[in-house]
Amino acid sequence: MYVCICTRVRESEIRTAISAGACDEFDVADACGAGTGCGSCVERIRGLLQASEVSLAQAS
Numbered sequence: 350m351y352v353c354i355c356t357r358v359r360e361s362e363i364r365t366a367i368s369a370g371a372c373d374e375f376d377v378a379d380a381c382g383a384g385t386g387c388g389s390c391v392e393r394i395r396g397l398l399q400a401s402e403v404s405l406a407q408a409s
């Protein structure tokens with residue numbers, strides 16, 4: 350499923366960027382370009398980042 354329509358970036362690519370160390374939407378943009386167009390997907394990207402932080406906190 351595409352998260353960023355402008356740059357045709359899928360959720361799996363964003364999850365990969367987060368796994369590789371992306372800590373915020375700017376890191377995700379650098380890694381895969383998501384969020385660099387109209388900006389309407391940035392909240393969704395932040396949600397994926399927050400979900401990742403929650404799962405990391407639960408794992409520790």
Ligand code: FES
Nearest residue numbers: 353355386387388
């Ligand atoms: S949908 Fe991601 S920047 Fe437009």
